[in-house]
Amino acid sequence: MIRMLLRVLGREYAQPLRRTVILMTLTAVAEGLSYALVVPVLRELFGDTPEDAWPWLIAFGAAFVVYAALRYISDLFGFRVGTTMLRGMYHRLGDHLARLPIGWYSAGRLGEVSVLASRGVLDAMSVIAHLLAPFISACVTPLTIVAVMLVFNWQMGLAALVAAPVVAAIQIRTARSTAAQDAEREERDHEATGRVIEYLQAQPVLRAGGRTAERFRLLDDSLKEVQRVSRRTALSALPGVVGLTLTVQAMFTGLLVLGAYLALDGDIGVAEILTILVLAARSADPLLSLTDIAGKLRGARSVLARLDGVLTTEPLPEAADPVEPTRHDLEFDSVVFRQGDRTVIDDASLSVPQGQSLAVVGPSGAGKSTLLQLLARFYDVDSGAVRVGGVDVRAIDPEVLMARIAIVFQNVYLFDGTIEENVRLGRPDATDAEVRAAATAARLDEVIERLPGGWEANVGEGGALLSGGERQRVSIARALLKDAPIVLLDEVTSALDPVNEAAVHEGIERLMAGRTVVMVAHRMKTVRRADRVVFLEAGQVVEEGSHDELLRRGGRYADFWSIAMAPVVRD
Template sequence: MFKKVSAYIGEYKKYTVWAAVLMSLGIVAHVIPYYFLYQIIAPLTRGEHIDLGYIMIRVAGVAVCEILFSFLYVQGLSFSHVSAYNTLKNLRVSLQGKLEKQPLGNIQGLGTGRIKKVFTDDIDQIELLLAHAIPEGIANIFIPALIVVLMFIVSWKLGLLSLVPLVVGMISMSMMMKAGMSKMNAYYESAARMNNTIVEYVNGMEVVKVFNKDGESYRKFGDVVRSYRDFTIAWYKVCWPWMAAYSSVLPCLALLILPVGALLVLSGSIALDKLVLVLCMSFAVGPSLLKAMNFAGKFPQLEYKIAELEKLMDHPPVKEGTAGFTGKNRDISFEDVHFSYEDTEVLHGVSLSLKQGTTTALVGESGSGKSTLAKLLVHYYDLDSGKIRIGGQDITEMSLEALNDQIAYVSQEQFLFNTTLYENILIGKPDATREQVLEAAHRAQCDEFLQRLPQGIETQAGDGGKQLSGGERQRISLARAILKDAPIIVLDEATAFMDPENEEKLNKAIDEIIRNKTVFVIAHRLSTVRNADRICVMKDGACIAADTHDKLLSGCAEYKKFWDASVSASAWKIKEA
């Protein structure tokens, strides 16, 4: 486990070493007062007279040692925390970099609750290992071991007696860790379920309230919370008896030293002052050793957390090359594309061509594979088999950055960051001038709502863009795509929030985006794509027909069914009573 962690410590490893050294010196200073105590007691056991000055010098020595202990220990903690928090930074940056390369489906499958727990809770608890368990654990193990060796030097008989509680305590500790490990997986799985359910419960609060599902939703929430409670209690129940055993025994090295040592003194086997010295040293062993054992109990948990982090990183990243875009043009071709979500194949040998400068629309029932095909083009996932090419170049030969430069992807759910609308649009082209951002907002038909906002384009979007309506968020995302000015545009249900008030504005904004571009559009409303250069009909993960609107009406029964349903839906209205 230390080897795994050390990979992220880097140049800060020396701080951890210095922390362990300073804390060890601090504990030495903390132990020396027991020797001063022996120097005061031992003469009394021999009937010798000691004056007040002799005692005061040793009392002053105790005070100096305690001050030195505090200084060295605090300085050691300072070094260990510098190392710890820089290591956590390195770990988070490494994890973020690997997550960026993962297929988005893998990330979404983990759930936001679990990812949040890994990035915050689990990584933060590694701080305990780095800042405390390693340096303090080393110091608090090293010093008791040294004291036990000194006990053997003073009297091997008393040294052996001191080992009995240590052995009992170590056995109790190992049994606790063994019992705890058997419950650990179930405990952490329960914690992950609880985190995901809490996130779902909060995010779905509006739906729960509107449809009076408070009871059902809260019941599910309550079930996972109780499950987490039950796993936690079960975990601690198997650990508590052993924890009580080692916590009681380890601080009491004098448990056998005092009675058996007294008998040895009475029998003349050892001198009384040696028994006093060993007793004084035993008082120094217990607290340090107990603290070290308490840290030892954390190591299985921390090992599990590191394993979970590595498991999260173990998913193979999406296949990408290092080349820039070298395609001859912006023609797009899907060649015998097969793709599965987990073990279920959802695209079955799709072959499709899109000519540069044309608009190609995908239509079909929900679940037919339209959006999946669009996401594969922007390389959200890897294919099971087949090829996707732009201008003859396989997209897996390009770096993700090069591919993203070629494509602007606009979906029905465009996320806005909790910063200004200006900054949200600027994401499309970070080096754009303010004039270019304002021009993009104008072309995306944002002027109307920006003018009524108190701070205009400098208004904060709020969490997820909650300060704006769905149509307004969509126009901001369209402004982002206009500013990017990519040669290929993918519109995945981009008009999902269209209403009578926004329809004209959104259509104008989309017209600005697709002008002179290669366009790939997915839509349920067939009226919005009837003028596309080519319409592809998807059914059960396959492309069953591709042609113009008029030819599909006469030659494709599936498309005609969609069109008739669309016309019927557009004519629907509420009857007057």
């Protein structure tokens, strides 16, 4: 468990964690040793001069104070190390997730990561703050008490020691029997979480279909599976709980019988018997708590295993000696890119001179958006090369590459905050004047003027409090503020009303000026603004040229254009 924790967090936490474990172990030993003073206390109390018990009572009180101080310090260390590790885990997980390829984020993984990043990390890191001390105490304190019993009477100490391997065997067997159930329960929990999210996202569809009163069958089935697996997990752990309880009770009963036999035989005094029975009873409580603590530790270990799986996922490799491009022309050189068994981009070659614009046109599923993602190195190509300024993007430092690229997607995501905070994401150190200028250029100032709160207006999670066109204006203002030499536009006006479309087009014109631009467009009238056009079909470059050239050829682009513009012609 500790080894996995350090593997997930990093070796830099080994020393403080080791100190914490040592301190908790010393605390548990001090607790067990303090009970040794109960023997002389009871011996004097049952003797001829009970007042002689006072020095031993004082010594017992002093030992308790030492134990209490150690417990306070060890618990404090545990909380501090736990919170430090929690912070470190969040930083490490966040940094690693930011380096993983976009293709890793499938729909199923989003739910898994959301659970891991919230409840999962807290559960895993709570091991140090809340579980480690009770677990060490439950293991070490009874063994220390048994050692004390061996000192005072070897027969009863040895009898108590016999229970140790039995308890260990029960714990090991319980862990093995519940391991498979724990794994299945985690899987069902993740599936149920995904179904809940799906159910919430599907509300518009369900309500449009008049199914608001119906139960969502997939969610119901998933929750029933969670209930079934939880019941099986509880039943599989039941023999261990019962077995441990019976073992502890049998040990105490055996010590009681053995003590009575030794007392009747005159081998041990009444005070010693009472003391040993008190010690045995005191060691029973932590032993009985082992099952509950071990179950929580198994749950934390399962979370750590999933965190380890995420953190060991290889990010896109970074060049040992990165090269910084001096130009901003773009090139695809015989690029092949696959997703699973499907070839998305098939031997595509094209180029965009610095300062010029390229429009990528083609049917849905042709791989248009993938070209933009390969340029931004959201993925790595399977063969061929994508170059910026003549340098393979794999040889460029990722931060340097992203600093040179501004991206405006069709579906804009805004963070829950103010409009100004979302615009400043483009360049956090920008002055207020630069932020206002970018907003004016994107015609975002019109939106700000009519919103209550103006610049301080909250956009909601994902920008839910703004319309699609308003979110696009924020995105364009963000890109303008970034002032990157390369601009990637992904169907930014495909779902806008005429007013917002006109405003966004105006912002796009300002954004494109003097920059190298690659745009993916469904609305064909935006293609006319491009210096060159590429028609993509099934991941292959079918035609390339200017808009007028491609129309004169009468090929696939001309057909696509005539179909797209047909409604306009009929009007």
